[in-house]
Amino acid sequence: MSKEERHDFILVKIKKERKLVMTDLAAELGVSEHTVRRDLKELSDAGLLRAIRGGATLRSNLPFDIYDRNNLDVMExxxxxxxxxxxxxxxxxxxxxxxxxxxxxxxxxxxxxNLTVVTHSLPIANILANLQNISLIFAGGAFCKSSLTMQGQQTISTFEEIYADVSFIGVCSLDPYRGLTARTREETAIKRVLCKNSMNIVAATTSNKLDTLASFLTCRASDISYLITEKDPSDDILQPYAAQGITIL
Known part of the structure; x- marks a missing residue:
């Protein structure tokens, strides 16, 4: 099998299975693990997957800009x-x-x-400002145009001063073994504080973000209290997360 054929095989397989194990790939392709490692590196460098220790996982490829994401998966x-x-x-x-x-x-x-809500998201603050029984605390800071949120130390300091009963975390990527990850240091720093200062961490996400990996670790999967997706809790894709002690809704 040529290198191009191996690459095609790997890409088809990872889209179907979402993550690959190097030893299994080597056996299926009839090549050495060294060859598979090199193939995965080339595909990772091309942005087609993310090479990890012992294999590969899907790269999160959802739009970065919130305007592009607003009309995706609305029903979900x-x-x-x-x-x-x-x-x-x-x-x-x-x-x-x-x-x-x-x-x-x-x-x-x-x-x-009757809730007290703390957020650094302009759209969410705008939504909740219209609810009479919501006490709203807005965490100001440096404005990020792509996410319509505030970032930086001022934002972090606001969250650090408060303990929450529940924290709804925006999910970029989630993997049962590598945890909740995000694309930038700035958003990760805020997510970490939200997780640290919350009794219950809720990862609410469409299932297309599951079994994917981004660059910066927010928390381990076992730190998450609830995982909420559009799927039935009995769905096979959710069982590795349940095995981490997460309550699936």
């Missing part, structure tokens, strides 16, 4: 939002990370709920 995000609202109770303190899925959750909060 609504289903996630409806599940997420069941975690909210009167008089809770709730952190809202930025993102289109967390925006969908905020849009579904009933006006009857």
């Amino acid at each position: 995000k609504q289903a996630i939002a409806e599940k997420s609202i069941t975690l909210l109770k009167d008089h809770q303190v709730v952190f809202f990370d930025g993102g289109t899925t967390t925006q969908a959750i905020a849009s579904n909060i009933p006006d009857s709920l």
Whole structure:
């Protein structure tokens, strides 16, 4: 099998299985692990997958700009939002990370709920400002145009001063063995504080972000309290996350 044929085989397989093990690939392709390692590096360098120790995983390829993501997976995000609202109770303190899925959750909060919400997301602050029973704390800082959120030390300091009952974390990539990861240091720094200062960490995400990997670690999968997707909790793709002790909704 030529190198090009191996590369095609690897790309088809990873799109189907989402992650690959080097030893299994070597056996299937009938080549050495050294050859597979070189193939994975070339494909990783080309941005087609992410080479990791012992194999490869899908690279998160969702649009970076929030304007591009607003119209993606609308029905799935609504289903996630409806599940997420069941975690909210009167008089809770709730952190809202930025993102289109967390925006969908905020849009579904009933006006009857009495909550204190802390967020650095302009769209979420705008949504919640219209709810009479929401006490809103906005974490200001340096404005990031691509995410419509605030970033930097001022933002972090606001979150550091508060402890939350629930934290809804925007998900870039999530893997059961490598944890919750994000694309930039700036957003990761904020996500880490939200996780550290929350009793319950909620990863609310469409399933296309599962079993993918980004560059910067936010938290381990075992740190997450709830994983909420559009899928039924019994779906096979969710079982490795349940095995990490995460409650699946």
